[in-house]
Amino acid sequence: MQTVEFTQMRDGTSEEYEFLEELERDYAKGLPERIEASLEKLEHSLSGYKVSRLEHSLQSATRAHRDGRSVDYVVAALLHDIGDELAPYSHSELAAAILRPYVSDDLYQIIKTHGVFQIFYYGKQTGIDPNLRERYKNESWYEDAIEFCELYDQNCFDPDYDSEPLSFFKPMINEVFSREPLFGERS
Ligand SMILES: [Fe+2]
Numbered sequence: 001m002q003t004v005e006f007t008q009m010r011d012g013t014s015e016e017y018e019f020l021e022e023l024e025r026d027y028a029k030g031l032p033e034r035i036e037a038s039l040e041k042l043e044h045s046l047s048g049y050k051v052s053r054l055e056h057s058l059q060s061a062t063r064a065h066r067d068g069r070s071v072d073y074v075v076a077a078l079l080h081d082i083g084d085e086l087a088p089y090s091h092s093e094l095a096a097a098i099l100r101p102y103v104s105d106d107l108y109q110i111i112k113t114h115g116v117f118q119i120f121y122y123g124k125q126t127g128i129d130p131n132l133r134e135r136y137k138n139e140s141w142y143e144d145a146i147e148f149c150e151l152y153d154q155n156c157f158d159p160d161y162d163s164e165p166l167s168f169f170k171p172m173i174n175e176v177f178s179r180e181p182l183f184g185e186r187s
Pocket residue numbers: 080081091092114115
């Protein structure tokens with residue numbers, strides 16, 4: 001079979017859905033390379049800071065790695081701003097959605113809300129309530145989310161920091177995104 005016969009999903013047979021599922025599994029195998037290509041594009045995203053978004057991401061991941069954080073945490077740090085290109089007003093959620101099938105729920109929540117937690121550091125200067133993060137104060141991951149922004153985000157704009165290159169993290173990206181996903185969906 002080259003393609004399915006149906007033009008409406010309700011008409012598909014189980015053989016056709018098996019065929020599509022196999023193709024989908026094959027396509028998912030290329031995810032680590034697509035993630036890396038997307039990270040490389042961060043070299044040319046938001047400007048005005050002393051470092052590129054890619055350098056910011058490498059700095060975040062390098063600091064997490066040097067602090068002995070888990071592979072999952074380091075990869076989450078590396079990807080936390082990967083949504084900048086396509087979701088400038090909801091970048092945290094985009095990054096979190098990419099990570100969600102492969103990491104713990106706590107780590108997913110930390111990445112998903114990091115944009116709100118970051119406001120603590122610049123809200124006063126820009127007229128936004130710095131304490132917006134308190135809406136999450138009853139969550140089990142609240143302190144961990146504060147820690148992520150304090151140690152691996154708000155401080156990662158230093159052009160003199162000796163970050164590891166993207167190639168250093170490739171085995172970790174492979175490890176996380178070659179896993180069996182925790183859940184899947186098709187639409
Ligand atoms: Fe961010």
